[in-house]
Amino acid sequence: MYKVAEMKAAEMFSLKGRVALVTGASSGLGVQFAKALADNGAAVALAARRAERLKALKDEIEARGGTAIAVEADVTDPAAMGRAFDAVEKAFGIVTILLNNAGIAHGGRAVEMAPDEWRRILSTNLDAVFFWSQEATRRMLAAKKQGAIVNIASVLGLAVAKGAVAYAAAKAGVVQVTKALAVELAFKGVRVNAIAPGWFITEMNDDYLTGESGAAIKREIPMGRFGNPGDLDGALLLLVSDAGSYITGATIVVDGGQVIQIKG
DSSP: OOHHHHSOHHHHTOOTTOEEEEETTTSHHHHHHHHHHHHTTOEEEEEESOHHHHHHHHHHHHHTTOEEEEEEOOTTOHHHHHHHHHHHHHHTOSOOEEEEOOOOOOOSOGGGOOHHHHHHHHIIIIIHHHHHHHHHHHHHHHTTOOEEEEEEOOGGGTSOOTTOHHHHHHHHHHHHHHHHHHHHHGGGTEEEEEEEEOOBOOTTTHHHHTSHHHHHHHHTSTTSSOBOGGGGHHHHHHHHSGGGTTOOSOEEEESTTHHHHHHO
């Protein structure tokens, strides 16, 4: 009962023997997430559409002493999802850590948003989170395995900004899906949590955040800077390791105090 409390920090956060699958692993925060999981002992499956980038990340992780495979997959394609999980199981065994990181952004006025653009954003940012979580859970339960699912939400799922209606709606949905799954799966040994990052410079927003708009946003962040990719490692490792064994249904905000200030 008190096993975790008696463990040293290195043991509590160790992921040795765990099998992790990271979606959206070919760029941005997904690259850092994959490295953090591998550096702490997990065998990591890298899933995304850009095979060449996945191969490069796989090679880098292995050069650092980690274990990884690259799995080409579009998160909106159910068949690709099934093939991805099959490939991971063949290489490493049942996925016990799922990180739903894949996402796309958009910008523009709500009144001008086309239906297919709305559907594209929701399909990648929300639908895929649910269906990949569902598939991972089904396989864990069938194998009588316990595990952890972490969904990447956003501060825009907690407080809105102009020009991001579909993204904000999807990320708010991620927070609620996280809570709902956590309630259903807790007694089965599958923990489900979310991380809500604030502004982090990635390929997806580099042009925007490095210009005048970015400077204005930075002034509104209490800590006075954008996040560095490694700033999310602590929250991730807490939620997927034994250190977070009694945490489920939570959304950890990592934003330098931004949402506190938005909410006043």
